Amino acid sequence: MAEADEELLERFASHSVDRDNAAHFRGRLNRQLLINRCGDCGRWHHPPKPVCPGCWSTAIEPSEVDGTGEVHLLIRLHQGPPAPGVDYSTPYPVVTVELDEQQGLRFTATVEEGDIAIGQRVELDWIERAGVPVPIFRLAREVSL
Amino acid sequence: MTSDRNPMKNAIAFAGATTTGFERRNTTRSQASWAAEACIDAMRQCDLGPKDVDGLCGSWPPANELQAILGLPEITWFENPPVPFINHVSAAAAAVFAGLCEVALVWHAAYRQPWNTAGSLKDPFRAAAENFPAVAPSPDTVMHAVGYTAWASRYMHEFGATKEDFGLIAINDRSNAARNPAAALTHPLTMQEYLEARMIRWPLCLFDMDVAVDGADAFIVTTAERARDMPLPPVLINAAVHGMVANNEEDQIDGLAHHGQHIVVDSLKAKSDFWIDGADVFFPYDGFSIIALAWIENVGYCGAGEAGEFMRQYWDAESNSVRLNGKVPFNPHGGSLSEGATQGSGHVREAIHQLQGLAGDRQVPGARTALLTPGGFFFNAQGLTLIRD
Ligand SMILES: [Zn+2]
Numbered sequence: 001m002a003e004a005d006e007e008l009l010e011r012f013a014s015h016s017v018d019r020d021n022a023a024h025f026r027g028r029l030n031r032q033l034l035i036n037r038c039g040d041c042g043r044w045h046h047p048p049k050p051v052c053p054g055c056w057s058t059a060i061e062p063s064e065v066d067g068t069g070e071v072h073l074l075i076r077l078h079q080g081p082p083a084p085g086v087d088y089s090t091p092y093p094v095v096t097v098e099l100d101e102q103q104g105l106r107f108t109a110t111v112e113e114g115d116i117a118i119g120q121r122v123e124l125d126w127i128e129r130a131g132v133p134v135p136i137f138r139l140a141r142e143v144s145l
Numbered sequence: 146m147t148s149d150r151n152p153m154k155n156a157i158a159f160a161g162a163t164t165t166g167f168e169r170r171n172t173t174r175s176q177a178s179w180a181a182e183a184c185i186d187a188m189r190q191c192d193l194g195p196k197d198v199d200g201l202c203g204s205w206p207p208a209n210e211l212q213a214i215l216g217l218p219e220i221t222w223f224e225n226p227p228v229p230f231i232n233h234v235s236a237a238a239a240a241v242f243a244g245l246c247e248v249a250l251v252w253h254a255a256y257r258q259p260w261n262t263a264g265s266l267k268d269p270f271r272a273a274a275e276n277f278p279a280v281a282p283s284p285d286t287v288m289h290a291v292g293y294t295a296w297a298s299r300y301m302h303e304f305g306a307t308k309e310d311f312g313l314i315a316i317n318d319r320s321n322a323a324r325n326p327a328a329a330l331t332h333p334l335t336m337q338e339y340l341e342a343r344m345i346r347w348p349l350c351l352f353d354m355d356v357a358v359d360g361a362d363a364f365i366v367t368t369a370e371r372a373r374d375m376p377l378p379p380v381l382i383n384a385a386v387h388g389m390v391a392n393n394e395e396d397q398i399d400g401l402a403h404h405g406q407h408i409v410v411d412s413l414k415a416k417s418d419f420w421i422d423g424a425d426v427f428f429p430y431d432g433f434s435i436i437a438l439a440w441i442e443n444v445g446y447c448g449a450g451e452a453g454e455f456m457r458q459y460w461d462a463e464s465n466s467v468r469l470n471g472k473v474p475f476n477p478h479g480g481s482l483s484e485g486a487t488q489g490s491g492h493v494r495e496a497i498h499q500l501q502g503l504a505g506d507r508q509v510p511g512a513r514t515a516l517l518t519p520g521g522f523f524f525n526a527q528g529l530t531l532i533r534d
Contacts, residue, residue, distance in 0.1 A: 013279065013280035014280050014281060014282055014283040015282070015283055046397065047394060047397075053391060072299065073287060073295035073296065073298055073299050073396065074295075074298050075287065075291065075294045075295050075298055075346050075347060075348075076344075076346070076347035077284055077291075077346050077347075078343075078344045078345055078346060078347065079345060079346075080284040080346075081281040081282050081283070081284050082281045083281065083283060083284050086284055091344070091347060092284060094284065094285060094286065094287060094291075094295075096287055096295060096396040104392070104397070104399060106396050106397055107396075108285065108286055108287050108396045109285050110284070110285045117302075118298065118299065118302040119302065134285065135285075
């Protein structure tokens with residue numbers, strides 16, 4: 001059952017939830033990473049937009065992705081906004097991952113620390129923070145050839 | 146798509162430019178007070194009284210507040226575009242060119258606030274003015290200022306660039322700031338101090354990020370014809386441009402080889418009468434050190450990923466700063482990293498002073514042309530070429 005709009009906004013108060021990205025955040029509650037895909041031309045885009053930037057179709061379908069891809073950007077926050085369970089005394093890693101579904105389609109989240117580096121293969125997992133599931137990448141367990 | 150159409154070329158001029166200077170502390174003055182001081186100085190510098198200004202364009206305070214503060218009787222055009230500062234320059238120049246006003250007062254007041262430094266909260270007036278969100282934003286993002294840190298890591302990965310490459314930008318700026326009485330930070334910076342500086346967001350440290358300050362710059366923009374009747378040599382706007390690409394979100398840009406800066410370079414080159422070989426002084430924006438590295442490469446001084454090596458090649462030991470191709474200094478005022486975080490207004494004001502011969506100890510001998518490239522990668526890349534009349 002879909003969350004009421006008010007409840008969705010309350011549960012994701014640390015994000016800017018709006019009409020265009022509400023489906024993405026509803027997906028998170030089910031531990032599903034939903035990325036917008038065009039129902040007409042098939043192009044993926046992120047962050048969520050009301051129109052397909054490729055063909056201007058409004059037939060946008062939030063669609064689950066595999067969550068696998070390659071680390072494209074990597075930072076480690078030595079300071080940042082207060083967040084439950086985040087202690088910046090150990091620098092907090094954030095990665096932008098280029099998803100396998102489409103070249104240039106990227107999603108940003110935290111990552112399980114370790115020997116993480118740009119170029120590595122990762123896969124998606126979920127942790128719990130402040131009562132909502134939060135996407136987290138981990139090093140891919142096996143190399144798919 | 147890039148056009149060389151530029152009917153405004155050399156028709157609009159800066160008649161004057163002033164600064165209050167910048168301080169890295171919570172001063173006991175308001176942002177409006179700093180703006181007013183700079184604006185009054187600019188009007189006096191150009192022999193203008195309250196009735197002589199009919200256009201207003203600035204960042205903060207809003208135009209209506211500034212008009213009331215200065216008692217300007219009749220304003221026919223005003224705007225408050227967002228920063229960075231070429232937004233204000235191009236809007237004012239276009240308004241004068243179109244006849245919406247004839248003499249525009251243009252300003253930017255830098256002010257230490259929670260969005261640029263947590264230290265501002267020690268001032269109860271600044272804390273009281275801030276509307277904090279009830280819940281802190283998530284750290285799982287590279288949006289906003291964090292985006293430059295993310296692409297700095299990519300830059301190191303793609304080109305094998307080192308922290309030292311970034312440090313050269315900071316050291317160049319600091320050495321230059323020592324000759325600028327308006328600058329907030331003037332003590333020398335060594336590479337060792339840079340490398341040992343507090344990490345803020347790896348791979349960028351304290352000295353890779355502009356310094357939050359109080360202070361203001363102000364300018365008079367008018368027709369070249371009118372400027373020629375004023376006391377100082379006019380500085381002509383040869384071209385002013387902006388650049389942006391479709392994938393402009395911080396984590397979605399196509400890459401280091403295609404973002405707003407590339408659009409600016411193509412457009413500014415097409416519209417201007419000179420490029421780097423004809424530029425006497427260069428102002429690559431340095432709100433983050435990575436932005437300046439990218440501008441040096443993207444305007445064509447060297448290839449992608451080569452800025453560090455290029456700066457080492459042209460490092461002038463005596464001044465402890467860079468002379469691009471052995472002659473051209475960049476950010477001679479110390480840039481945003483050392484003069485202060487001016488969102489580009491400091492770069493524009495210094496360029497005008499260099500071309501008017503008013504740059505004191507840091508004067509580039511005989512400077513007649515300036516190339517300015519404010520802004521970064523995502524939605525604020527901008528360019529400006531200036532020529533002394
Ligand atoms: Zn489409």
